[in-house]
Amino acid sequence: MADTIKVTLVKSPIGAVPKHKKTVVAMGLTKMHKTVEMPDNAATRGMIKQVQHLVKVEE
Numbered sequence: 001m002a003d004t005i006k007v008t009l010v011k012s013p014i015g016a017v018p019k020h021k022k023t024v025v026a027m028g029l030t031k032m033h034k035t036v037e038m039p040d041n042a043a044t045r046g047m048i049k050q051v052q053h054l055v056k057v058e059e
Helices: 018-026 042-050
Strands: 004-009 035-039 055-058
Touching: 004 042, 018 042
Parallel strands: none
Antiparallel strands: 004 035, 004 055
């Protein structure tokens, strides 16, 4: 279970940069407080770092 992380959308991307909006959608986060499990790899970490002000991460 250590090779996945839980990502939750906690802030609305409405006023965010368009690139950040697309990143949130690509992660599968379509609604507020939705949680998705993603693999813990470099690509996922990069996406999280880009929108870290919008999401909460649980290891």
